[in-house]
Amino acid sequence: MTQFIDRRLNPKGRSLGNRSRFIRRARAAIKKAVDDSVRSRNIVDVDQGEHVAIPASDIHEPSFHNADQGGHRDHVLPGNKTYRAGDRIDKPPQGGGAGGREGAPDGEAEDEFLFALSRDEFLDLFFEDLALPDLVKRSLKSTDIMRPRRAGLSVTGAPANLSVMRTMRNAIGRRVGLRRPANREVEDLRGHIASLEAAPHKDTHDSDELAKLRARLDHLVARQKRVPFLDPVDVRYRHFEMKPEPTANAVMFCLMDVSASMGQREKDLAKRFFVLLHLFLKRRYEKVDLVFIRHTHQASEVDEQTFFYSTESGGTVVSSALVEMQRVISERYPAGDWNIYAAQASDGENYSGDSAHCAELLNGEIMNLCQYFAYVEIIGEAEAKILTNPASGTELWRAYLGVSGKWPNFALKRIAHRSEIYPVFRELFSTAPETSDA
């Protein structure tokens, strides 16, 4: 008897359990590979998962087996052309040679184990040491929205919330418990009486019977009245309590200075920072909107392509971007419904006197609306060696330093090299509790 079974529709990913065990096992090595690739590769590609190579020795499965060399060995090979018994063949310079061991066919190093991580796996490792749970608690504090949540039953309430099911269930229990005569029983009795009354011949026995039945009917009807079908004690209402609910939507504002002083290198660094923040938010919120605001001496909202790749010339007025951001928030993203994050990148240059205005705008309204505002100043690598004191810097930096003193959810950092972005990002978020505790 032969059976054909179509297994193609069976659930996929049967070996996922093994895979996650493997990743856990090789965690240290994979983590290192992930960190390396974040440092050296384009962060934009992070979304697509990542090919990583880890040292094969870390996941080697040892066993007792014979060595490749030594001792007396016989080999049988096919395809003899010219040899005769007793001939000598020189061994190839390396490896087992004619013994049948094959080198790596495509030049891939044999001591490396290559594989692709899925997006989720990669991000898990990527964010692993960001201590996410605390971060989530900390930044999910916008609990402005109250929504009714079911909270059991109550004996009072609006008629619209009447729970018919519960009410009727209580009523049935009560009626059974108090032995309320059923309607059908009463009807049957009435019918019986009527048929007796309609009978043409009546003797004393019949009239006795009739009287007894009438008395019983009266008793039943009275009992039905005493034990009502539905009593106020049966009634139940669905009860709701108002509970705060965190908003599941976030909007991220990317503010960037695109004046001539921001070269490709600066933009590139800024972009990495934005991408990182975006990735981070994407994991935490169902929906993340991105708003790109670029500015020179005037600001405008643009799409991503324009934001990163088109150039514009002009002066630098940072406050224009903040004003634009305020406008977009008031038009489209009411703070009650949205978690607002902002990331600003600039080289620190600003129109003289405007920095104070920026601080004013931030202190006045924007910081009240924002969950988090991160400012990164992109400086040259040479400058990085000089600017070691956080208190000194450009006018904008000093103004922002003042803002960060007042608001724990405002952070600022200097970046000089792309390998610093990830650590800086981490620092931005992990410094928040310290300042808020302080």
Added chain:
Amino acid sequence: MPDGSRDGTLLFDRNDWTFDSMHRTFDAIIDIAEKDLGLNLYPNQIEIISSEQMLDTYSSVGMPLMYRHWSFGKHFIQHEHQYRKGMRGLAYEIVINSNPCVSYCLEDNSMALQALVMAHAACGHNHFFKNNHLFHQWTDADGILDYLDYARGFIQKCEEQHGTAAVEKLLDAAHALMSVSVFRHRRPPMLTERAERERERRRNEEAEHSVHYIWSAHEAADRPGGTEQAVQERKSRMRLPEENLLYFIESYAPKLQPWERQILRIVRNIGQYFYPQRQTKVMNEGCACFVHYHILSRLHQTGRIGDGAMLEILHNHTSVLFQPGFDDPRYSGMNPYTIGYAMMTDIQRICTDPTEEDRAWFPDIAGCKDWRNVLKDAWSGYRDESFIQQFLSPKVMRDLRLFSLSETGNEAFYRVSAIHDEAGYREVRDALASANNPSLSDPDIQVVDVDLLHDRVLHLQHRPTSGVPLAEDDVRRTLDHCRRLWGYDVSLTEG
């Protein structure tokens, strides 16, 4: 059932397979397998799977269900990587030695390929599994799927109770010793799920008995320890030397918990289950190839498979059997399919059309005409090593131009010890036979002594075959695993 009147009608004329055409073709295949070749088969269960499921099955050593362990995840990733890069194709099928015999066919196969696969796996391998004495005596086709199910459930339960990390460590160590934990000489008991549960129950009940020797230590202390006689007595009590390391550790390790012993048992049982397969690679594949070729060419002769489909089948047939020469860049060792198939067609030729040479070499079968029974005897009564010893003919050696090389120590050259000529046939045959004998290529490591009442050091002895040493780096790491299981020191000596 197809009969004479239906001969000549094509079984399928399209490239895509349907369940209908699979059924029809399989009926025709089985008809030839049973009536013409007289094969004795397990009931078949043919399952269509996707390529991802094929990779899944690959990575769990070809079994449909397996307990969870990171190494299977690693193998999956390796296979997947190679597959995606096109470094290797997927097998068209995987077949499992079970009753009913489960064959997995890849959904991407064309209908012609499905016919090939069904004849190959569901008839060829199936017959071999059911009739070869090694499988028959050493594995239990009826119980294996239940046993694996039990094993998977048991290990999952252990993970829940004792933590994944503890189970993983134990499995790592057990896997390291798997290759030296096979009964090569005495036959292991059959695996059944029920017996296994029963054993587990008894084992838990008698947990305290696992340290019974501590209780008898008082008496033993009086006896003179260390004398030759006492050592002999101790060894014979523990049935030393013991070739199956995990079996010995499972039985005598002082510190293991009952569940740990049970897991060791599962690992070595699964290793044992695969041991016959390692001893019959050449024969198993040869048998399957011979059977599929015979069946499909018979179907083609009777006009039931079209010429185009047959060409596709032959193309696949020959690429499976391709054996590049030793100096070809594609060479990666002897292809067991080639040698097995070549020997079996050669047996057929010897039976029907022998030469003088064949009559001298194979007086029993040359010209006997009854090649079907000769082959069936060979399939049932031999393993690779003995099969090659018995049946490798000079013609096959000449056709494949086999020659043998020997090397000694660290000499800078190989010596050609024999080639395919009158003087060398026997030597080449012997060399090929030993090359296909896993008990020669696996290191011989045995437990020789342990004194449970004193230092409890587990003494292992490695007896090198022809002076071949062990791979040193792995020895160190494997011994670490061994110590972890044994709980005390382990020493390895060369014997």
